[in-house]
Amino acid sequence: MGLDFAPMEGITSREFRETHAACFAGVERYWLPFLSPTSVHQLTPRQKRDLEPGPLGCGRLVPQVLTREPEDFLWAAQALGELGYGEVNLNLGCPSGTVVSKGRGAAMLRDPAALDRFLDAVFARTPLPISLKTRVGLESPEEWEGLLPVLARYPVRELTLHPRTRRELYRGGVHPETVRRALELLPYPLRYNGNLFTPGGVGRLEAACPGLSGIMVGRGLLADPALAARCQGGCRERRALVDFHETLAERYLSFMHPDAAVLPKFKELWAYLALLLADGKPWKRLRKCTRWTEFHSLALNLLQNAALLEEAEFSRIDQYECW
Ligand SMILES: Cc1cc2nc3c(=O)[nH]c(=O)nc-3n(C[C@H](O)[C@H](O)[C@H](O)COP(=O)(O)O)c2cc1C
Structure with a gap:
């Protein structure tokens, strides 16, 4: 389908x-x-x-x-x-x-x-x-x-x-x-x-x-x-996640203000991406960042090194699969 x-x-x-x-x-x-x-x-x-x-x-x-x-x-x-x-x-x-x-x-x-x-x-x-x-x-x-x-x-x-x-x-x-x-x-x-x-x-x-x-x-x-x-039988590759994150950041940074515009956009995205982290605590630190540069280095480090779950844990935001 x-x-x-x-x-x-x-x-x-x-x-x-x-x-x-x-x-x-x-x-x-x-x-x-x-x-x-x-x-x-x-x-x-x-x-x-x-x-x-x-x-x-x-x-x-x-x-x-x-x-x-x-x-x-x-x-x-x-x-x-x-x-x-x-x-x-x-x-x-x-x-x-x-x-x-x-x-x-x-x-x-x-x-x-x-x-x-x-x-x-x-x-x-x-x-x-x-x-x-x-x-x-x-x-x-x-x-x-x-x-x-x-x-x-x-x-x-x-x-x-x-x-x-x-x-x-x-x-x-x-x-x-x-x-x-x-x-x-x-x-x-x-x-x-x-x-x-x-x-x-x-x-x-x-x-x-x-x-x-x-x-x-x-x-x-x-x-x-x-x-x-x-x-469709494929797998998740960490390199693709990093590429996606970095390319999207570059594209937004080419025409948007880092702290005023790119940071809130990435926080909105990370509210979901963080559900993939085995340890949910770093999300709290990310959420508190007020500067893009600080947020970006933390986020990139997580994507490169943090343990990831097999499936995103939507129960953390009180959402459950319906099927
Ligand atoms: C932040 C946000 C923005 C959305 N914007 C639109 C939109 O522009 N048009 C639309 O039809 N649905 C919009 N939706 C609804 C989604 O397309 C989708 O129907 C909803 O997230 C439920 O699907 P999901 O459980 O797979 O997330 C939005 C949902 C969210 C959370």
């Missing part, structure tokens, strides 16, 4: 995607964090840089749009088509308070009739095939039964399901029965996403749901960047 790298706003930047692909095998496609168009209908220089297909090419990238306005979605789809992309993904799952309070992301699941009207408007005029990424509801997984008939009505290229509600954010178990219902009722490909952290977990999901078109992994790949390769 093909494995895609999930979109993660603030983390899976163009620099991150290209560096990961150069250092590790196994990921089929990389998803871009959401593009949130405004009514101005113009890409900012920063958005343009992130959307540039670069060496991966459009075939291995999936751009995503977050909006509740059909006209803004259609403009973004047109702009993405002009950049060469062959698909646009609509975000129906983002749980963040600022997104939901504006009626976007997971908030679009609140009212199935309003969602139907939105989908009707965009599918009627889209210049590109549309895929969807969604949760099973806002407050309760029971909402999924009311959403499925609406979602099933449109010629969706593929739907990626994170089987939790907005209320559940990324915590606790998932709702496996909602995946089975989607497989029964949706007349198009279904991709699974959520709490896949090990090759064993991926294998169990594949055995339980052979009808899936693919899987998507986010945090599992941040903690163990070699996870996709390991799912």
Whole structure:
């Protein structure tokens, strides 16, 4: 089953995607964090840089749009088509308070009739095939039964399901029965996403749901960047981890401030990478660093010399594999 790298706003930047692909095998496609168009209908220089297909090419990238306005979605789809992309993904799952309070992301699941009207408007005029990424509801997984008939009505290229509600954010178990219902009722490909952290977990999901078109992994790949390769029988090489870390740092340092910008980005990444360390204590020291140079020498030394676990220990952040 093909494995895609999930979109993660603030983390899976163009620099991150290209560096990961150069250092590790196994990921089929990389998803871009959401593009949130405004009514101005113009890409900012920063958005343009992130959307540039670069060496991966459009075939291995999936751009995503977050909006509740059909006209803004259609403009973004047109702009993405002009950049060469062959698909646009609509975000129906983002749980963040600022997104939901504006009626976007997971908030679009609140009212199935309003969602139907939105989908009707965009599918009627889209210049590109549309895929969807969604949760099973806002407050309760029971909402999924009311959403499925609406979602099933449109010629969706593929739907990626994170089987939790907005209320559940990324915590606790998932709702496996909602995946089975989607497989029964949706007349198009279904991709699974959520709490896949090990090759064993991926294998169990594949055995339980052979009808899936693919899987998507986010945090599992941040903690163990070699996870996709390991799912396909490869192994994790320390040299690749070091190369990945150092190349990503160099790329960010070429245009970002070391202490003000690169340091917080690497701390966010290390919150997951540290789950691979046999001894979790050095993470506390890393977290306290206020200078990039200090953080970098500690982090590099850990990657080169520290004992690493076979599997990242997500139980340290109260996350458990759901399959
Ligand atoms: C920091 C962060 C940023 C995210 N940004 C996006 C995003 O831009 N678009 C999106 O569809 N999902 C986003 N997600 C959700 C992930 O794509 C994914 O659905 C989630 O992490 C669950 O998958 P996992 O258990 O494999 O990590 C984000 C998640 C996190 C933790």
